[in-house]
Amino acid sequence: QQQVKQSPQSLIVQKGGISIINCAYENTAFDYFPWYQQFPGKGPALLIAIRPDVSEKKEGRFTISFNKSAKQFSLHIMDSQPGDSATYFCAASKGDQKVTFGTGTKLQVIP
Amino acid sequence: GAGVSQSPSNKVTEKGKDVELRCDPISGHTALYWYRQRLGQGLEFLIYFQGNSAPDKSGLPSDRFSAERTGESVSTLTIQRTQQEDSAVYLCASSSRIHTEAFFGQGTRLTVV
Numbered sequence: 001q002q003q004v005k006q007s008p009q010s011l012i013v014q015k016g017g018i019s020i021i022n023c024a025y026e027n028t029a030f031d032y033f034p035w036y037q038q039f040p041g042k043g044p045a046l047l048i049a050i051r052p053d054v055s056e057k058k059e060g061r062f063t064i065s066f067n068k069s070a071k072q073f074s075l076h077i078m079d080s081q082p083g084d085s086a087t088y089f090c091a092a093s094k095g096d097q098k099v100t101f102g103t104g105t106k107l108q109v110i111p
Numbered sequence: 112g113a114g115v116s117q118s119p120s121n122k123v124t125e126k127g128k129d130v131e132l133r134c135d136p137i138s139g140h141t142a143l144y145w146y147r148q149r150l151g152q153g154l155e156f157l158i159y160f161q162g163n164s165a166p167d168k169s170g171l172p173s174d175r176f177s178a179e180r181t182g183e184s185v186s187t188l189t190i191q192r193t194q195q196e197d198s199a200v201y202l203c204a205s206s207s208r209i210h211t212e213a214f215f216g217q218g219t220r221l222t223v224v
Contacts, residue, residue, distance in 0.1 A: 006153075034212065043115075043202050043215030044154070089154060098144065098167050099213055103153035 004092050006102030013109050019077040021105045023090035026071065030092040034099075035064065035075050038087045047088070048075070080109045115216035117203050123222045124193055132188040132219045136205030143186050144204040144213065145178055154202070160186060193223045 005024045013019045023033075034049035050057045050064040050073065057064045063076040077084055090102040116135040124130050136143050145157040156170040160180045171177070175193075180186040190197055200218040 036215075041217075043204070043217050045215065046212045049212070098156065098159040101146075101154040101156070106151075 004090060004100050004102045006090050006105060008105060009103070010106045011108070013077075013080045013107065015080060015082060015109055015111050017080050017109075019075075019080045019084065019107055019109070021075045021088055021090070021107070022072065023074065023092075023102050024070075024072045025092050025100075027092070027094065028071065029094045030100075031095070032093045033064070033066065033073050034091050035062075036089040036091065036101075038089065038104075040086075044087075044089055077107075080107075082109045082111055085109050115203055115205055115214050117201075117216035117219050119219060120217060121220045121222075123224060126195060126223055127192055129189065129191045130193055130221065132190075132201050132203075132221070134186045134188070134203030134205075134216060136184065136186070136203070137207075137214055138184075140205035140207050140214075141183060142206045142213075143180060144206075145186070145188050146202040146204070147172075147199045148202055148218070149199045157188070157201075190221075193221075195223045197221060198223045 007022050035047045036044035037047040038044040048059050048062050050066050052068050055066050061078045066073045085108050088105045091099050093099040118133045143160040147155040158165055158168045158178050162183050163180050175191045178188045200220050202215055202218045204213040204215045206213045
């Protein structure tokens, strides 16, 4: 029940296209859903996060869409750029429980 | 400190030796996490600390792995009798309150030969 399932495992997108990464969770008590971005040789860094009281959050080219009833949330990267090439992790947590990460999506944006 | 600091950044060890990996979290952060990341893979949860106690050790893969945290600050992950399958990047993260941003260190790349 603590799992967060992430898809796809890898994604290739043309420059200027939209990258979409999906996550699904089981634990309805989760109340914080961050996305992390990891470049090779670096630790993951917070990209954007959402709480379940909103259905969408946008920061620049990055948007989280949240569907509470379906227990799903997704990351959309608009106008994808080669510099966005990285591994993206979704995550979920609740209260004083540990953060549970998805398995990661390796995104490659080709010129 | 300015960020989460991990040491060493790289460690090559012989199979069967013990290793200690250190994490210095951001000052004042009460939650501390250890993760393992194999090459090209996702984050594998190992253990998390709330203060000096470890409410969840469920991710430790075997009894060769142990971790401690003292003074609500530095944490040490110890791997005894290392095996080649222990080769991975070990990441530490800390946060100021549970379910706010977790800040990651650069990781320790462990290679067991």
